[in-house]
Amino acid sequence: MTALKVNGRTQDVSAPDDAPLLYVLRNDLKYNGPKYGCGLSQCGACTVIIDGQAVRSCVTSIGSVVGQEITTLEGLGDMSAPHKLQKAFMDENAAQCGYCMNGMIMRAKVLLDNNPKPTDGEIRQALDGNLCRCGAHNRIVRAVLRASQEA
Amino acid sequence: MNIETNRRDLLKGAGALVLAFELPASEAAAQQAAAAPPPLPGSLRNNPKVSSWLRIEADGKIRLLVGKVELGQGILTAVSQICADELDIDMKRLSITSGDTWLSPNEGTTAGSFSMPDCGTAVRAVSADARRILLGLASQKLGAEADKLVVSDGTVRAPDGKQTTYWELVSGQELEVPATGKSPTKPASARKYIGKNITRIDIPPKATGSLIWIQDLRPDGMVHGRVVRPPQYDAKLINADLDAARKLPGVIEVVRDGSFLGVVAQREEQAINAAAALRQSARWDMPKEAPASDTVHDWLLAQKTKDVVIKDQAKPANLTAAATIEQTYKRPFVMHASIGPSTAIGTLTEDGVMTVQTHSQSVFETGAAIAQMLGMDKTKVRMQHVQGCACYGHNGADDAAADAALLARAVPGKPVRIQWSRNDEHKWEPYNSAMLLKTKAEVDAKGDIIDWRFELWSTSHGTRPGNNAGNLLPARHLAKPFPMPEPVNGGPPNYAADRNAIPLYDFPGQKVTTHFISSFAARASSTRGLGAYSNVFAIESFIDELAARAKVDPLEYRLRHLKDERGRAVLQKAAETFGWSNFKKQPGRGRGIAFARYKNLAAFTAIVVEVDVNAATGKIRVLRAVAANDSGEVVSPDGVKNQIEGGLIQSLSWTLKEGVRYDASGVRSEDWTSYPILTFTEVPPVEVVLIDRPGTPFLGTGEASQGPTSAALANAVFDAVGVRVRDLPLTPARVKAAINA
Incomplete structure (x- = not known):
């Protein structure tokens, strides 16, 4: 048994210490937010926030994050009370397929936590390691800018 | 508004779905009287019953059933907008079932920018029919003339205040009524949704981690499958240590059937570990020789080809050539490269039904191919589309569905989830074919084009499952393999390899020849x-070269050769929006323009791009891009802009960076490092302007901007530094080499 603290709740999982956090979050704890994209830390679709840092959960073992605060997309808000970033992505239709959206929102959350009023260039820099294949980049940047302008 | 993701609930309810549209007596008589009706619009042609598309449920929910599926193009939102407006209901009242082979109308494959022309048009007609029929029923019930009734969100009111609802009007027995396609549709002034920008229905769940993706389905008892692919396309499995794999933690089953090698395990990481062990122990018979990407264009020219002249218009005898110019353009294999690798869930239940949840574009035909592969009756294979990562065409989705079915057959009763790895997707998806294009023009003394010759060499662009197991990757690896059928090139009016190869320009003489290659240098579809x-890249690059040679502005040169009014309009609109006539040339910077009407019968798009080229490094920086698009009547302006901009940016990525590398050892482009794509800091600002044509047919949008973008970019590079790069992608090394040549 490993105890993981996810979105403020401590939950026990019976998985080996070296199991990737992504699979444990998705399969054992049934979170939908983090996505499998590459398993190689190359695309960012699996991003979660751990102790304030954007982390690629596909290459993070659960044994390495015991006792740390893990936040998934679900931890930010839900459909009835979305986080300002989630709301901004809806308002800007900031997606084509939206598969990368989890990573975009989670990475942007860490950016705004550290730099509440980023420039367009700073947002692009922050998201440069998160891949989008649909070409929704400019919409995503607009959504992050919009969220940064919310109180 | 609700997109069905819990298919079991829907299935349970399906038997009880009652509804119905009673056909008023006068209507029935009118239909009997009508002899030889004109063809129904859109996908109604093959699915003519109203009840195939719309169901009114007792709780006041209205269900729209469609055969087209959501791929990130926003189709489910657009057809919901249409349905809600034509039926006079709030969008919140609508639920959608899409791409379920047991429930949805068969609309074939979701591809080719046909979703709006086929599905959107059908939904509009059938919703208007349903409204008219319902008002007929309400008229009888309320004792008021139908044209005096007012509808608000499915509640029908008579002038005297009496009212009823759509769901009270349906009688309870299912009645299948043929659609007419003739009911009046809403005038623009009466629409609430069509033409408006709304939040797409799938984005709130995606932004919050609510259940919507195929990846989010976790049926009870689900187990995890992985397939170990050969190292190279034609490698054959000699042996692998199956027993060792069976002993690994969590392993439920190991399947070997010829060169198909797979494992099913309790946990996902256990399936991955077992697959890795199998891969390590496997010995393969490798082919001695195989084509390589470095020499693919020589390979194309060396193959036996099927040659078809698709356009032959002799140059008038009175025109005399002052010069003849020839060029050759090349593009490599390029991958779809979805961010989410392919996935599927297969379950063989006790009733002998194989159900596969899939993000395939072609659930009906892929289902039939899977049935053939399994030796099952096709009525016993049920395919259910659930949204997956955008595919941009035929990627690994169908093969993953077949993998899931094969492994599910080995563990009856257990839902088997297949998840391709990044490596699987990069190496095994069918790519967009490499092509070689030769152009030749005769120009008169003014430099105007009097004769145009265009020849193209390409492998197949269409190896979708198409009801044939031989098009499914795992079926080709079985001990009794299903042979791949010989691919054919799709013909007119849409064409395939030669799509857009016929220029829309009014050149006096024209000859276009397709050299189709039915063998493969790499898997392609x-x-x-x-x-x-590729064709638009070559045409629009070459015409730019001819404009430069004639010393005529490239916009003016195009307009000189183009009569089509809608084509001229997008060219002029793009130029005006960009500021073409006031452009101030700076050293190292340039602008380029290009145009196409997709398939010569769909959307019109012109693109202008501005670039900065570093002459020392050859690196291209795209500074900005403008697109003007005419997709006919616009249902969702933001949706059209999203598709045009997305297609433009994806095309910039193809054009600047992409080419699949492979050799006899296999595909070498196996992840995002070995196959990089455009990233945020490289994406330019994009402005999209639309020319809306209310009252004209939907033309479709998803594939309109890629072609013109490639040529606009190459033309801008020429404007910036005076060199032509005709060999894609436009890498720094190639640009630098051209500058130094």
């Missing part, structure tokens, strides 16, 4: 736009 990307 349909990718957004098929051959249009």
Whole structure:
């Protein structure tokens, strides 16, 4: 048994210490937010926030994050009370397929936590390691800018 | 508004779905009287019953059933907008079932920018029919003339205040009524949704981690499958240590059937570990020789080809050539490269039904191919589309569905989830074919084009499952393999390898020849736009070269050769929006323009791009891009802009960076490091302007901007530094080499 603290709740999982956090979050704890994209830390679709840092959960073992605060997309808000970033992505239709959206929102959350009023260039820099294949980049940047302008 | 993701609930309810549209007596008589009706619009042609598309449920919910599926193009939102407006209901009242082979109308494959022309048009007609029929029923019930009734969100009111609802009007027995396609549709002034920008229905769940993706389905008892692919296309499995794999933690089953090698395990990481062990122990018979990407264009020219002249218009005898110019353009294999690798869930239940949840574009035909592969009756295979990562064409989705079915057959009763790895997707998806294009023009003394010759060499752009197991990757690896059928090139009016190869320009003499190659240098199939990307790149680069040679502005030169009014309009609109006439040339910077009407019968798009080229490094920086698009009547302006901009940016990525590398050892482009794509800091600002044509047919949008973008970019590079790069992608090394040549 490993105890993981996810979105403020401590939950026990019976998985080996070296199991990737992504699979444990998705399969054992049934979170939908983090996505499998590459398993190689190359695309960012699996991003979660751990102790304030954007982390690629596909290459993070659960044994390495015991006792740390893990936040998934679900931890930010839900459909009835979305986080300002989630709301901004809806308002800007900031997606084509939206598969990368989890990573975009989670990475942007860490950016705004550290730099509440980023420039367009700073947002692009922050998201440069998160891949989008649909070409929704400019919409995503607009959504992050919009969220940064919310109180 | 609700997109069905819990299919079991829907299935349970299906038997009880009652509804119905009673056909008023006068209507029935009118239909009997009508002899030989004209063809129904859109996908109604093959699915003519109203009840195939719309169901009114007792709780006041209205269900729209469609055969087209959501791929990130926003189709489910657009057809919901249409349905809600034509039926006079609030969008919140609507639920959608899409791409379920047991429930949805068969609309074939979701591809080719046909979703709006086929599905959107059908939904509009059938919703208007349903409204008219319902008002007929209400008229009888309320004792008021139908044209005096007012509808608000499905509640029908008579002038005297009496009212009823759509769900009270349906009688309870299912009645299948043929659609007429003739009911009046809403005038623009009466629409609430069509033409408006709304939040797409799938984005709130995606932004919050609510259940919507195929990846989010976790049926009870689900187990995890992985397939170990050969190292190279034609490698054959000699042996592998199956027993060792069976002893690994969590392993439920190991399957070997010829060169098909797979494992099913309790946990996902256990399946991955077992697959890795199998891969390590496997010995393969490798082919001695195989084509390589470095020499693919020589390979194309060396193959036996099927040659078809698709356009032959002799140059008038009175025109005399002052010069003849020839060029050759090349593009490599390019991958779809979805961010989410392919996935599927297969379950063989006790009733002998194989159910596969899939993000395939072609659930009906892929289902039939899977049935053939399994030796099952096709009525016993049920395919259910659930949204997956955008595919941009025929990627690994169908093969993953077949993998899931094969492994599910080995563990009856257990839902088996297949998840391709990044490596699987990069190496095994069918790519967009490499192409070689030769152009030749005769120009008169003014430099105007009097004769145009265009020849193209390409492998197939269409190896979708198409009811044939031989098109499914795992079926080709079985001990009794299903042979791959010989691919054919799709013909007119849409064409395939030669899509957009016929120029829309009014050149006096024209000859276009397709050299179709039915063998493969790498696995290939349909990718957004098929051959249009390459053909438009060559046509619009060459015309730019001819404009430069004639010392005529490239916009003016195009307009000189183009009569089509809608084509001229997008060219002029793009130029005006960009500021073409006031452009101030700076050293190292340039602008380029290009145009196409997708398939010569769909959307019109002109693109202008501005670039900065570093002459020392050859690196291209795209500074900005403008697109003007005419997709006919616009249902969702933001949706159209999203598709045009997305297609433009994806095309910039193809054009600047992409080419699949492979050799006899296999595909070498196996992840995002070995196959890089455009990233945020490289994406330019994009402005999209639309020319809306209310009252004209939907033309479709998804594949309209890729072709013109490639040529606009190459033309801008020429404007910036005076060199032509005709060999894609436009890498720094190639640009630098051209500058130094």
